[in-house]
Amino acid sequence: MDSLLSILIWLPILGAGSVLLIGNNRAQLARWISVGISVLVFILSINLFLDFDTSTSSMQFVEKASWIAQFNIFYHLGVDGISMPLIILTTFSTILVIVAGWEVINNRVADYMAAFLIMEGLIIGVFSSMDAILFYVFWESSLVPMLLIIGVWGGQNRVYASIKFFLYTFLGSVFMLVSLIYMYNLSGSFAISEMYTLPLTMVQQSWIFWAFFLAFAVKVPMFPVHTWLPDAHVQAPTGGSVILAAIMLKMGGYGFFRFSLPITPDASSSFATVVIVLSLIAIVYIGFVALVQKDMKKLIAYSSISHMGFVTLGVFALFSIMEMGVNGELISISGGSIESAYLGLEGAMVQMISHGFISAAMFLVVGVLYDRLHSREISTYGGVVNSMPKFTGFAVLFAMANAGLPGTSGFVGEFMVILGALQANFWFAFLASMTLIIGAAYTLWMVKRVFWGAITNPEVSTLSDINSREFGILVILAIAVLWMGLYPQPVIEVMHASIVNLLEQALTTKLPVLL
Amino acid sequence: MMNFNFNVAELIFALPELFLLFAISLILLFDLFVSQRLKQFTYYLTQLALLITGFLAFNLIGENATIFSGTFVLDSLGSTFKVFILGFAIIALVYTRHYLKAHDLLRNEYFILAMMSILGMMVMVSGHSLLTLYLGLEIMSLSLYALIATARDRASAIEAALKYFVLGAIASGLLLYGMSMIYGISGSLDIAQISSFASASTLGSQQTLILNFGLVFLVIGIAFKLGAVPFHMWVPDVYQGSPTSVTMFLSTVPKIAAIALLIRLLIDGLGDLQHYWADLFMILAVLSIAIGSLVALTQTNIKRMLAYSTISHIGFVLLGFVTGVVDGYGAAVFYVLAYILMSLAAFGSIIVLNRKGFEADQISDFQGLSKHSPWFALIMLVVMLSMAGVPPFIGFYSKLFILQQVVAQGYVILAIAAVIFAVISAYYYLQIIKTMYFDDVDKEILVSAPLDMKVVLSINGILILVVGLMPSFWMELSVSLF
Numbered sequence: 001m002d003s004l005l006s007i008l009i010w011l012p013i014l015g016a017g018s019v020l021l022i023g024n025n026r027a028q029l030a031r032w033i034s035v036g037i038s039v040l041v042f043i044l045s046i047n048l049f050l051d052f053d054t055s056t057s058s059m060q061f062v063e064k065a066s067w068i069a070q071f072n073i074f075y076h077l078g079v080d081g082i083s084m085p086l087i088i089l090t091t092f093s094t095i096l097v098i099v100a101g102w103e104v105i106n107n108r109v110a111d112y113m114a115a116f117l118i119m120e121g122l123i124i125g126v127f128s129s130m131d132a133i134l135f136y137v138f139w140e141s142s143l144v145p146m147l148l149i150i151g152v153w154g155g156q157n158r159v160y161a162s163i164k165f166f167l168y169t170f171l172g173s174v175f176m177l178v179s180l181i182y183m184y185n186l187s188g189s190f191a192i193s194e195m196y197t198l199p200l201t202m203v204q205q206s207w208i209f210w211a212f213f214l215a216f217a218v219k220v221p222m223f224p225v226h227t228w229l230p231d232a233h234v235q236a237p238t239g240g241s242v243i244l245a246a247i248m249l250k251m252g253g254y255g256f257f258r259f260s261l262p263i264t265p266d267a268s269s270s271f272a273t274v275v276i277v278l279s280l281i282a283i284v285y286i287g288f289v290a291l292v293q294k295d296m297k298k299l300i301a302y303s304s305i306s307h308m309g310f311v312t313l314g315v316f317a318l319f320s321i322m323e324m325g326v327n328g329e330l331i332s333i334s335g336g337s338i339e340s341a342y343l344g345l346e347g348a349m350v351q352m353i354s355h356g357f358i359s360a361a362m363f364l365v366v367g368v369l370y371d372r373l374h375s376r377e378i379s380t381y382g383g384v385v386n387s388m389p390k391f392t393g394f395a396v397l398f399a400m401a402n403a404g405l406p407g408t409s410g411f412v413g414e415f416m417v418i419l420g421a422l423q424a425n426f427w428f429a430f431l432a433s434m435t436l437i438i439g440a441a442y443t444l445w446m447v448k449r450v451f452w453g454a455i456t457n458p459e460v461s462t463l464s465d466i467n468s469r470e471f472g473i474l475v476i477l478a479i480a481v482l483w484m485g486l487y488p489q490p491v492i493e494v495m496h497a498s499i500v501n502l503l504e505q506a507l508t509t510k511l512p513v514l515l
Numbered sequence: 516m517m518n519f520n521f522n523v524a525e526l527i528f529a530l531p532e533l534f535l536l537f538a539i540s541l542i543l544l545f546d547l548f549v550s551q552r553l554k555q556f557t558y559y560l561t562q563l564a565l566l567i568t569g570f571l572a573f574n575l576i577g578e579n580a581t582i583f584s585g586t587f588v589l590d591s592l593g594s595t596f597k598v599f600i601l602g603f604a605i606i607a608l609v610y611t612r613h614y615l616k617a618h619d620l621l622r623n624e625y626f627i628l629a630m631m632s633i634l635g636m637m638v639m640v641s642g643h644s645l646l647t648l649y650l651g652l653e654i655m656s657l658s659l660y661a662l663i664a665t666a667r668d669r670a671s672a673i674e675a676a677l678k679y680f681v682l683g684a685i686a687s688g689l690l691l692y693g694m695s696m697i698y699g700i701s702g703s704l705d706i707a708q709i710s711s712f713a714s715a716s717t718l719g720s721q722q723t724l725i726l727n728f729g730l731v732f733l734v735i736g737i738a739f740k741l742g743a744v745p746f747h748m749w750v751p752d753v754y755q756g757s758p759t760s761v762t763m764f765l766s767t768v769p770k771i772a773a774i775a776l777l778i779r780l781l782i783d784g785l786g787d788l789q790h791y792w793a794d795l796f797m798i799l800a801v802l803s804i805a806i807g808s809l810v811a812l813t814q815t816n817i818k819r820m821l822a823y824s825t826i827s828h829i830g831f832v833l834l835g836f837v838t839g840v841v842d843g844y845g846a847a848v849f850y851v852l853a854y855i856l857m858s859l860a861a862f863g864s865i866i867v868l869n870r871k872g873f874e875a876d877q878i879s880d881f882q883g884l885s886k887h888s889p890w891f892a893l894i895m896l897v898v899m900l901s902m903a904g905v906p907p908f909i910g911f912y913s914k915l916f917i918l919q920q921v922v923a924q925g926y927v928i929l930a931i932a933a934v935i936f937a938v939i940s941a942y943y944y945l946q947i948i949k950t951m952y953f954d955d956v957d958k959e960i961l962v963s964a965p966l967d968m969k970v971v972l973s974i975n976g977i978l979i980l981v982v983g984l985m986p987s988f989w990m991e992l993s994v995s996l997f
C-alpha cells in the first residue's frame with residue numbers, strides 16, 4: 001500500500017468522527033465501532049513491521065505532497081527503525097484502552113472512545129512526520145484529546161491536573177517552534193532531513209538544543225520538569241494514564257532521537273553530562289520518592305519518571321563513549337567499543353517500548369482495583385490475593401517486570417543501558433543500577449501491602465476476580481512483556497540500521513570549518 | 516495646486532460605494548413608509564444590499580485606478596478588503612438579528628447604521644488622500660457610536676457609547692493633528708505626493724523633524740482605533756457595555772478598515788519612514804501582547820475577556836508590520852482576517868446562548884454547554900483553541916506566519932516574548948473549555964437560535980478548521996495584496 005501511513009493517521013480520526021455521530025446515547029454501538037476501528041488500525045500497522053526493510057536506515061513508506069507552498073511545508077510522512085516500533089506500540093495500546101474502558105466508562109461513552117481514536121491518529125502522525133511543521137501540528141494537537149480525557153473523565157482534582165498538563169507541555173513546545181522557524185530561515189526548508197545537514201555554530205546549536213530540550217524533557221518527563229506527570233496520572237481515568245505513560249512520554253524520548261541528536265550534535269555532546277546527571281537524579285531520587293507514595297497511581301507515575309531516566313541516560317551516554325576523529329572514523333574515548341554505544345541507544349529504544357507495555361499493565365492493574373473499590377490508596381487494600389487469585393498472578397508478574405526481573409522486558413532495556421553506561425563511566429552505571437534495588441523496593445513493597453498479608457478491610461474479601469475482558473487484556477500484555485524479555489531480537493534488528501546511522505549523525509560535527 | 520477634474524466614466528470604479536449609498540437611502544425610505552408588517556423585510560433588504568455590494572467589489576478585483584483627482588484609489592488591496600468587510604458583515608448581521616430579537620432591541624435603524632458604518636469603512640479602504648481617509652473614518656466612527664446607543668434603555672450601553680465617543684473623538688483629533696502637520700510640511704493631501712515628498716533625499720532636518728512629529732500623531736491615532744496598548748483603555752469598557760451584537764461588530768469588521776488606514780498612511784504614504792514607525796510599533800506590539808494576555812486572566816465577563824484577547828491579537832498584527840517587508844505585511848493581513856473569523860465565531864457562540872430575557876455574558880453561562888448542545892460546545896472549543904494558537908486551527912498558522920517573519924528579520928527575542936505570552940493567554944482560553952466541559956453543574960441551557968444562525972455559525976466554526984488545514988490559498992492571497 002502506498003499510503004499506509006496516511007491511512008493509519010486518518011482512519012482513526014475519521015472513525016472518531018463517525019463514533020461522535022453515533023452519539024453518547026447509543027453507547028454499545030459506539031464501543032463496538034471503536035474497538036473495530038482500533039483493531040483494524042492495529043492489523044494495518046502490522047504491515048509496517050512485515051514489509052519493513054531492516055537493512056536500510058532511510059525512510060520507508062514515504063509519502064510526500066505539497067501542503068503550504070509558501071513556506072516549503074510538505075505533507076511528508078515516512079518511518080524508520082526508530083519510529084516504526086513506536087507506531088505499533090501506539091496502535092497496540094489504543095486497543096487496550098478502548099477495551100479497558102468498556103464497562104467502566106458510562107459517562108459520554110462515544111466522546112471517550114472518539115478522543116482515544118483521535119489521539120491515536122495524531123500520535124501516529126507525530127511518529128511519522130518528516131516535516132517539522134507537520135510534526136509540530138501533530139505534536140501540539142495531541143494535547144487536546146488528552147486535556148479533555150483528563151478533564152472530563154478524571155478524578156476530583158481533574159481541572160487543575162488537566163490545565164497544568166496542557167500549559168506545561170505547551171510552554172515546553174513553543175520554544176521548539178521558534179527554533180524550528182529559526183532553522184527554516186537559515187535553510188529555507190522545514191524538512192527534518194534538511195535540518196540534519198544544516199551547518200550551525202556552537203552558539204546557535206546551544207540555543208536550539210535547549211529549546212528542544214525544554215520541549216522533550218517536559219514530555220519525557222525529566223527531573224526537574226516532571227511535576228505535571230504525577231498530577232495528570234492520578235487524576236486521569238485509567239485509559240488516559242495508560243496512553244499517557246505508554247505513548248505520550250515516548251514522544252519526548254523520540255524527540256531526542258529524531259531532533260536533538262542529529263540536529264544539534266555538538267551541543268548535545270557538550271551538554272551531555274548535564275542531561276546524564278538529570279537522568280541519574282530521576283533514576284535514583286525519583287525512585288526514592290516513589291517509595292514513600294501512599295497512592296498507587298502516584299507510585300507508578302514516579303516509577304515511570306524513574307524508568308524514563310534510562311532512556312535519556314542511554315541516549316546521552318554515547319557522547320562519553322565515542323567521538324568522531326578528524327578523518328571521520330569513530331574513536332573510542334573510554335575504551336568501550338562501538339557496540340556499547342549502540343547498546344546505549346538501542347537500550348533506550350527497548351526501554352521505551354518495554355516501559356510502554358509495563359506502565360500500561362501497571363496502570364490497568366490499578367484500574368482493575370479502582371473500578372471495584374474506588375480507591376487508589378495502598379492502605380485500603382491488603383490480602384487481595386485471597387479474593388482475586390488470578391488477578392494477583394498477573395499483578396505480580398507485571399510488578400516483577402517493573403522491578404526489572406530478568407526474563408521480563410523491564411530487564412532487557414535497563415540492562416542494555418547499564419552496560420552501555422558502564423563503558424562511559426563506572427559511576428553512571430553504578431548509580432543507574434541502583435534502580436534494581438530501589439525499583440524492586442517500591443514495587444515489591446507495594447505488592448506486599450496490596451496483595452499479600454491478611455485482609456484488613458472487609459470490603460476486600462468481597463472482591464470478585466477479573467472477568468474475561470480484563471483477563472484478555474492482561475494476558476496480551478503479559479505475553480508482550482515476556483516476549484520482549486525473552487526474545488527482543490526482532491525489535492532490535494528492526495532499529496539497528498537506523499541506530500547506526502543516528503550514531504554517525506550524532507558524532508559528526510556540524511560546526512562550520514574554520515580555516 | 517490641486518486640479519479637480521471629474522470624469523463620469525470614473526464612477527464605475529466607485530460602484531460598490533455608490534451602490535451601497537443608494538441602497539442605504541432606499542432602505543431608509545422603505546423602512547419609514549411601509550407598514551409594521553413589512554418592516555421585517557428591512558433586514559433581508561440590508562443583507563441583499565450588502566451581498567450585491569460585495570459582488571460588485573469582487574468584480575472590481577484586478578482593476579487598478581486612481582480616480583477623483585487622486586483622492587480615491589482602487590487596487591487589489593482595496594477591493595479584497597472590501598469583499599472581506601462585506602462578507603464578515605453579512606455573517607455578523609445574521610448573528611445580530613437573533614440577539615436583537617431576543618432582547619427586544621430589534622429596530623431597523625440598527626441595520627441602516629451598520630450599513631452606514633460599512634460605507635465609511637469602504638471609503639477608508641480606498642482613501643488615497645488624507646481627507647478621504649479621515650472622512651471615511653468619521654462616517655464609520657459616528658455610525659458606530661450611534662449603534663452602541665441603540666440600546667438606549669441600558670445605562671451600560673449609554674456609558675459605553677459616551678466613552679467610545681469621547682475617546683474616539685480624541686483619537687480622531689490626534690490623527691487630524693498629525694495629518695495637518697504632514698500636510699503643512701509636504702503641501703499635499705495626496706498620499707502619492709506625500710510619499711514622494713518623504714522619500715526625497717533633499718529633506719532638511721527641520722522638515723524631517725516635523726514629518727516625524729506628524730508621524731507620531733498618526734501612529735497614536737491608529738493605535739487608538741486598533742486598541743493597542745497604551746491606547747487601549749476604552750476597549751474593555753466599550754466591549755463590556757455595548758450590546759453583544761455591537762461588541763461583535765466592533766471587534767471584527769472595523770479592524771480591517773483600521774488596518775487599511777494604517778497601510779494607506781504609513782506604508783503607502785510614509786513607507787520611507789518605516790524604520791521610525793516600526794520602532795514605535797514594536798513597543799505597542801509587545802505591550803499589547805503582554806497586557807492583553809495578563810489582564811484577561813482574571814476576567815469573569817466573557818466580553819471583557821475577549822476585549823483583552825483582542826488587544827493581544829492586535830499586538831501580533833502589529834508585529835507583522837514591524838518587520839517592514841511585504842511578507843510581513845501579508846502575515847499581518849492574514850492574521851487580521853483569521854482573527855476576525857475567530858472573533859465572529861466566538862461572539863456568535865455567545866449570542867447563540869442568548870434567549871428571551873437571558874443575557875449571556877458571563878463565562879459561567881457556558882456551564883453545561885457540552886452536555887446540552889455538544890455541537891456548539893465543540894465550535895466554541897475550536898474557537899478557543901484556535902485563538903490560543905493550537906494547531907491545526909487557523910489561529911496557529913496566523914501566529915506561525917507572523918513569527919516566521921519576525922524571526923526572519925532577526926527579532927528572535929520578540930518571537931520568544933510573543934510565544935511566552937501566547938502560552939499565558941492559553942490559560943484563559945482553557946478556562947472557557949473547562950467551563951463547558953469539565954464543570955459538573957447541571958444547568959439547563961436552551962439554544963433557541965433560529966436555523967439560519969445555527970447554519971452560519973456552524974460554517975463559521977468549520978472554516979476555522981478547514982482554512983487551518985489548507986492555509987496556503989489565504990496566505991498567498993494576503994501576500995499578493997502588497
